[in-house]
Amino acid sequence: MFISYDIDSAYDEMFTASGQPRPQYAPLYERLTSLSAEELYRRQRAADAAFLNQGITFAVYGHGDGTEKIFPYDLIPRIITAAEWSVIERGLTQRIVALNMFLRDVYHEGRILADGVVPRDLIYSCRHYRREMRGVHVPRDVYIAIVGTDLVRDVDGRFLVLEDNLRVPSGVSYMLVNRQVMKRTFPTLFDRYNVRPTDHYGQALLETLRALDPFQRPDPTIVLLTPGVYNSAYFEHTFLARQMGVQLVEGRDLLVHDNQVYMRTTAGLQRVDVIYRRIDDDFIDPLAFRPDSALGVAGLFNAYRAGNVGLANAIGTGVADDKAIYAFVPRIIRYYLGEDPILPNVETYLAYDETDRRYILDNLDTLVVKAVGESGGYGMLIGPHSTREQREEFRQRILAEPRNYIAQPTVMISRAACFVDGRVEPRHVDLRPYILYGEGIVIVPGGLTRVALRRGSLVVNSSQGGGSKDTWVLND
Amino acid sequence: MTKTPMLSRVADSLFWMARYLERAEHTARLLDVHLHSALDLTPAAAGRRWRRLLTALHSPLAAENVAPYAIAQALIFDITNSDSITACITAARENARQVRERISSEMWEQVNRLYLYLRTTSMEEMWSGEPHLFFRNVKEGVHLFQGITDATLSHDEGWWFIQIGRYLERAMATAALIDVHFCTLDSQDATTLDYFEWVGLLKSCTAFEAYCKVYTASVHPEDVAEFLLLNAEFPRSIRFAADMIQEAAQAISRSSVPHATARVERFAGRLRAALDYGQVDEIMMDMHTYLMTIRRMCAQVHDALYQACISYSADEALR
Numbered sequence: 001m002f003i004s005y006d007i008d009s010a011y012d013e014m015f016t017a018s019g020q021p022r023p024q025y026a027p028l029y030e031r032l033t034s035l036s037a038e039e040l041y042r043r044q045r046a047a048d049a050a051f052l053n054q055g056i057t058f059a060v061y062g063h064g065d066g067t068e069k070i071f072p073y074d075l076i077p078r079i080i081t082a083a084e085w086s087v088i089e090r091g092l093t094q095r096i097v098a099l100n101m102f103l104r105d106v107y108h109e110g111r112i113l114a115d116g117v118v119p120r121d122l123i124y125s126c127r128h129y130r131r132e133m134r135g136v137h138v139p140r141d142v143y144i145a146i147v148g149t150d151l152v153r154d155v156d157g158r159f160l161v162l163e164d165n166l167r168v169p170s171g172v173s174y175m176l177v178n179r180q181v182m183k184r185t186f187p188t189l190f191d192r193y194n195v196r197p198t199d200h201y202g203q204a205l206l207e208t209l210r211a212l213d214p215f216q217r218p219d220p221t222i223v224l225l226t227p228g229v230y231n232s233a234y235f236e237h238t239f240l241a242r243q244m245g246v247q248l249v250e251g252r253d254l255l256v257h258d259n260q261v262y263m264r265t266t267a268g269l270q271r272v273d274v275i276y277r278r279i280d281d282d283f284i285d286p287l288a289f290r291p292d293s294a295l296g297v298a299g300l301f302n303a304y305r306a307g308n309v310g311l312a313n314a315i316g317t318g319v320a321d322d323k324a325i326y327a328f329v330p331r332i333i334r335y336y337l338g339e340d341p342i343l344p345n346v347e348t349y350l351a352y353d354e355t356d357r358r359y360i361l362d363n364l365d366t367l368v369v370k371a372v373g374e375s376g377g378y379g380m381l382i383g384p385h386s387t388r389e390q391r392e393e394f395r396q397r398i399l400a401e402p403r404n405y406i407a408q409p410t411v412m413i414s415r416a417a418c419f420v421d422g423r424v425e426p427r428h429v430d431l432r433p434y435i436l437y438g439e440g441i442v443i444v445p446g447g448l449t450r451v452a453l454r455r456g457s458l459v460v461n462s463s464q465g466g467g468s469k470d471t472w473v474l475n476d
Numbered sequence: 477m478t479k480t481p482m483l484s485r486v487a488d489s490l491f492w493m494a495r496y497l498e499r500a501e502h503t504a505r506l507l508d509v510h511l512h513s514a515l516d517l518t519p520a521a522a523g524r525r526w527r528r529l530l531t532a533l534h535s536p537l538a539a540e541n542v543a544p545y546a547i548a549q550a551l552i553f554d555i556t557n558s559d560s561i562t563a564c565i566t567a568a569r570e571n572a573r574q575v576r577e578r579i580s581s582e583m584w585e586q587v588n589r590l591y592l593y594l595r596t597t598s599m600e601e602m603w604s605g606e607p608h609l610f611f612r613n614v615k616e617g618v619h620l621f622q623g624i625t626d627a628t629l630s631h632d633e634g635w636w637f638i639q640i641g642r643y644l645e646r647a648m649a650t651a652a653l654i655d656v657h658f659c660t661l662d663s664q665d666a667t668t669l670d671y672f673e674w675v676g677l678l679k680s681c682t683a684f685e686a687y688c689k690v691y692t693a694s695v696h697p698e699d700v701a702e703f704l705l706l707n708a709e710f711p712r713s714i715r716f717a718a719d720m721i722q723e724a725a726q727a728i729s730r731s732s733v734p735h736a737t738a739r740v741e742r743f744a745g746r747l748r749a750a751l752d753y754g755q756v757d758e759i760m761m762d763m764h765t766y767l768m769t770i771r772r773m774c775a776q777v778h779d780a781l782y783q784a785c786i787s788y789s790a791d792e793a794l795r
Contacts, residue, residue: 241577266481
């Protein structure tokens with residue numbers, strides 16, 4: 001089963017450098033070696049069928065005939081010890097608190113800019129900075145209520161933050177469904193471990209949204225705003241709405257009258273207090289932002305500014321997950337909290353900075369270059385895997401718009417055991433835990449482990465052929 | 477926690493999903509009976525019957541000098557004709573897709589299966605093979621959907637919107653069908669229609685067997701009218717549909733704002749009374765006017781329902 005499992009310089013989640021299973025993986029390793037490939041295939045098929053039957057699929061664009069695919073699921077769980085999790089939990093809490101303070105500051109006094117810690121023009125040139133949000137009070141001063149932060153592990157096994165997703169992070173439904181499927185396909189194995197549950201995420205999300213009701217009514221009306229059935233994350237929107245027991249609405253279901261948001265129901269208009277919006281800032285209100293948006297609600301921004309409705313996340317949070325601002329997060333943490341960051345950043349060079357830019361251009365073949373406004377693995381140059389033409393293209397792009405590019409050393413991210421083609425083989429993985437920030441910070445123990453299913457690939461994004469696996473956080 | 481009312485958009489989609497499926501089934505049924513009985517007709521009679529069929533389906537197509545193949549194709553596969561079977565099933569599926577999380581997955585699968593069946597069937601193949609089999613698949617596909625709906629969906633407000641959509645469509649389509657048989661076309665009087673034509677009408681409503689149980693096999697226009705209009709038990713009679721419409725209107729009213737839906741209930745009640753207390757001999761004196769009244773009343777129910785629950789103006793609702 002493990003015949004073609006090679007251990008190289010990347011940190012292996014399951015084995016030590018000498019090839020011994022790590023203690024937390026020992027029972028899993030033992031179980032896997034006792035199963036035949038046929039047996040694992042059978043369970044893989046059962047798992048795939050469970051996804052398909054539950055309609056946990058995403059639409060394949062360009063097919064009108066209802067072609068749907070499942071997000072590839074890998075059978076073998078990824079295990080995180082209580083000690084490892086405790087570092088992640090503390091590190092993320094620290095980071096989110098600091099980033100939230102940063103957002104509040106940027107849209108109010110701007111102390112951090114006045115003090116020269118973050119360059120002012122980096123903020124104002126950010127595509128996601130919303131001037132309209134200046135001086136707007138948001139409920140509880142919580143800007144980033146729902147966050148999914150991407151972590152990777154370096155060769156020493158240290159967790160690093162790769163990316164903060166502070167706008168509309170997705171994927172949490174897969175974290176929850178992967179667990180349900182896992183319990184069904186490996187019940188006895190699951191039983192042998194003491195895994196911390198994730199089932200309460202829906203409840204925790206609902207509590208977080210309730211906390212954002214500007215009037216703190218006893219029974220606020222909460223809705224989830226989706227772009228609609230053609231959105232690739234539509235399954236997740238329906239799933240979360242069901243988990244919370246709230247209405248799933250589209251822009252056309254809502255209207256604003258007298259700075260108050262209502263939804264159209266068969267029993268008349270009903271007041272809406274909090275909106276968990278899964279629509280980007282640009283599209284949320286055609287009167288305030290993109291006028292060609294048909295997905296949004298005209299007048300929503302004014303209702304928000306008037307303090308009549310809570311939004312998760314707030315508008316303009318993208319300024320804090322800009323990839324150029326990312327480089328400043330350690331300094332942001334020190335500035336607001338006076339603490340050293342618990343989770344380090346990946347070293348980052350800003351093309352915006354002259355010295356850094358020279359370094360980037362001289363080392364295009366070893367660095368990973370990213371466009372600051374893109375996500376999902378788009379707009380990237382992976383130096384070691386690039387051609388001369390691609391490097392030349394990026395050189396021109398960087399020179400044309402230095403503000404839009406950053407570069408990082410190629411991180412040899414950790415690998416986890418995956419069941420591929422009848423064998424267990426290592427594949428590169430990352431980890432996206434989900435952080436909720438309402439009355440306080442809640443991080444459901446676990447996250448979405450994304451897998452680069454192609455051998456050797458470092459790109460885990462689902463849009464680039466990635467898959468996922470269940471992530472177990474153990475109790476002590 | 478109080479029960480949250482249904483979104484207007486969802487009610488709208490459920491309503492039209494049901495209407496479009498009912499319409500597709502109606503067209504399939506009419507075409508099936510028509511093609512079957514057209515086999516033993518003279519060319520002149522056949523032309524007249526095609527014209528009648530097209531009128532009953534509100535089709536703008538001309539029957540003259542058009543081959544049956546072309547007419548059938550337009551009624552079945554032409555998606556530019558918004559009333560064709562394929563266009564209706566496509567629209568029903570699109571509505572179902574919009575509310576996929578509200579309906580059961582079994583319902584979604586069935587409407588999708590039906591849609592894919594139409595997408596993978598070609599006109600040539602169907603026409604040269606067994607058209608009857610094709611029509612049966614469409615009809616059964618819709619019936620199965622209705623059965624699955626009743627068996628797997630909670631009979632809550634959403635289900636009542638499906639019911640009212642289905643029966644409004646049925647009442648209006650059946651009224652149009654009866655109209656073309658009883659009312660003068662080309663100065664041709666209803667009394668000259670022969671036995672086979674009346675049987676054809678009954679069969680077009682899958683009513684022949686049910687009719688015989690009540691009136692025996694002796695077929696008289698007045699009895700046919702009475703059965704298709706006023707019979708309380710037969711599920712394709714207009715009276716039966718009116719009962720269902722009223723029941724649904726009352727149920728929707730219970731979960732809505734009473735003053736807004738009062739008009740819906742009133743119109744539904746009037747429609748029902750017009751059928752409950754109808755006298756066939758009086759109706760026969762001016763069938764066309766009577767049927768026009770029934771259709772107008774159905775339209776009133778529809779409009780009132782939309783004004784009360786779906787397309788009301790925000791200003792009015794906030795008053």
